Amino acid sequence: MKENQDIKNSPIIVKLPILISLTLAGGILVGATFFGGHNKMAGVTKGFNKYREVLSLVETSYVDSVNTDTLVDYSIKKMLEKLDPHTSYFSADEAALAKAPLEAGFDGIGIEFNV
Numbered sequence: 001m002k003e004n005q006d007i008k009n010s011p012i013i014v015k016l017p018i019l020i021s022l023t024l025a026g027g028i029l030v031g032a033t034f035f036g037g038h039n040k041m042a043g044v045t046k047g048f049n050k051y052r053e054v055l056s057l058v059e060t061s062y063v064d065s066v067n068t069d070t071l072v073d074y075s076i077k078k079m080l081e082k083l084d085p086h087t088s089y090f091s092a093d094e095a096a097l098a099k100a101p102l103e104a105g106f107d108g109i110g111i112e113f114n115v
Helices: 011-035 038-061 070-081 092-103
Strands: none
Touching: 038 070
């Protein structure tokens, strides 16, 4: 076996990975520009900024002291109630209470009688 064997690649083989990389980058750029979620997120961002500003004003300028965590949980619950009757929000405390009976052991064979 020769130790000083020359490697000869054609110019196309050398340029092919660069061409594929540029094509992939261009496709990602075009896809993000035309099919990205920029327009979808614009409404969410605008609504979030409005909500954050109102919450900040209530926290700093409201006449009484306000628990903002309670306000946030309440507003999330009310927002999700507007969607449909099956969508709901549980706070961390409510989720722990709902999960507690399921973490206990189950006994029996799973028979249920309806009278």
